[in-house]
Amino acid sequence: LAQSAPFKIGLILPMTGQQATTGRQIEAAARLWIAQNGDTVAGRKVQLIVKDDTSVPDVTRRVAQELIVNEKVDVLAGFGITPSALAVAPMATQSKTPLVVMAAATSSITEASPYVVRTSFTLPQAAVAMADWAPKNGIKTVVTLVTDYGPGLDAEKFFKSRFEFNGGKVPETLRVPLRNPDFAPFLQKVRDIKPDALFVFVPSGAGAAVMKQFGERGMDKAGIKLIGTGDVTDDDQLNDMGDVALGVVTSHHYSAYHPSPANKKFVAEFQKANKGLRPNFMAVGGYDGMRVIYEALKKTGGKGGGDALLAGMKGQIFESPRGPVFIDAQTRDVVHNIYLRKVEKKDGQLHNVEFDVLKDVKDPGKTK
Ligand code: DHB
Structure with missing residues (x-):
């Protein structure tokens, strides 16, 4: 059997600077998702590439460029603040790379590119x-x-x-x-x-x-x-x-105290893996974003491809630690309690x- 290339998720986050807690929460959640669900999806090995954009949009743009051109990532994800997400939206459109927004929450972000899918929330x-x-x-x-x-x-x-x-x-x-x-x-x-x-x-x-x-x-x-x-x-x-x-x-949309069995399990396992750190709404946006990517990759039978992945992300319905979640196929935005x-x-x-x-x-x- 031919060895297929790994499926690459470029996770762009503020790991340093004023928004560093957002990066820490989302990276921890993404790693928890992989620990719980494995690093192989439909026979394809998944590789997470984490890059620090320090929440400066010019850096986000440069890092995204490197991930698209050099790493040939299959998906871009993360985006700690709105200006970072907006900075990369045109590159997502141009390269047909799905862009999963896990943190930023200005309403208009989903309208900046047809390749944006959001798992965070809107103000x-x-x-x-x-x-x-x-x-x-x-x-x-x-x-x-x-x-x-x-x-x-x-x-x-x-x-x-x-x-x-x-x-x-x-x-x-x-x-x-x-x-x-x-x-x-x-x-x-x-x-x-x-x-x-x-x-x-x-x-x-x-x-x-x-x-x-x-x-x-x-x-x-x-x-x-x-x-x-x-x-x-x-x-x-x-x-x-x-x-x-x-x-x-x-x-x-999210409290770590949300009394569902799914959330209790999420919080307990997140805290166990992260020295007692309590997950916040950023963590849940990252965790759900990983689910959306995994499910889309499954739907393509492990093949991927920007448009096929995007189609697989639209309309997903699942139970999140926050409660029920729906990715509206029309708007590509999150619908939740x-x-x-x-x-x-x-x-x-x-x-x-x-x-x-x-x-x-x-x-x-x-x-x-
Ligand atoms: C955004 C960032 C946040 O930290 C937050 O809590 C809500 C929105 C943003 O930049 O979109």
């Missing part, structure tokens, strides 16, 4: 859910505070328009820079306005700093609630945030405890 999915929950729970005025780039602008826009549609008021919208943000002056402004709640989106890894300064300024004691998408109570950091995080309500969660202490640890669910939520950014 509009999470933000709209919070904009419906808040006014039913005594929150009438909200100031928004978001990181000033794609996902933050999506969060702000979809939260504000839905919250106002529901009769709420948004007296101020604040934006902080992505690189080296200082939240203090913004939080002072929020204190002065004194809304019922502050709605926050910051990318994974920045939540602990927001929470700390929110507490230090006594905002919670001043009667301002903290709400947001689940990025701010990121499971990677949550347990070290302290009591200021208790009671914070967020909307998101959005949960309302409250931070509580369980067995001495802080967790995002789910108390309500919106089922099978499509990206509201696509239904214009």
Whole structure:
């Protein structure tokens, strides 16, 4: 039998720099998937090639170029932040290489190339859910505070328009820079306005700093609630945030505390393989992305090929640690449950405890 070339997955992640926790989580999840499912699919050996893009889009582009031209990868995957995913989308189209977005969450990314498939989430999915929950729970005025780039602008826009549609008021919208943000002056402004709640989106890894300064300024004691998408109570950091995080309500697609057997197994095996590290929503995006790639490769009988793989990715339905997942064949975007969660202490640890669910939520950014 002729020895066929390995099936190469080029996993581009921020392994260093401000977004390094995203890279660490996704790499660990991808390696767990392979440990659990083997490194041979339909007779084809799978090779994972991990590259650090430091979350600088020019580096992402250069690394992707090397992976496509020199390594001849079959799939590109990863992408810790929106600008990295957008930087590579035209190269995916040109080379007909499926691009599996495991982290970045700006709605429009799937429209940047017909070769993009997303297993992370979208900010509009999470933000709209919070904009419906808040006014039913005594929150009438909200100031928004978001990181000033794609996902933050999506969060702000979809939260504000839905919250106002529901009769709420948004007296101020604040934006902080992505690189080296200082939240203090913004939080002072929020204190002065004194809304019922502050709605926050910051990318994974920045939540602990927001929470700390929110507490230090006594905002919670001043009667301002903290709400947001689940990025701010990121499971990677949550347990070290302290009591200021208790009671914070967020909307998101994944909690490590999700009480399904599939998730309990995922969390236990992830922690066992990673010195107790708790998986976050980035890990689950990476884990599910690997499943989508494996299943697509199976459907091609191990042959692969960009268009055949892409066809095999579209329309997949499976049970993820987050709950049921569907890859919408039309949009190539993820459809999943959005949960309302409250931070509580369980067995001495802080967790995002789910108390309500919106089922099978499509990206509201696509239904214009
Ligand atoms: C993005 C990055 C994050 O860390 C996150 O939590 C959500 C979105 C992004 O850049 O798209």
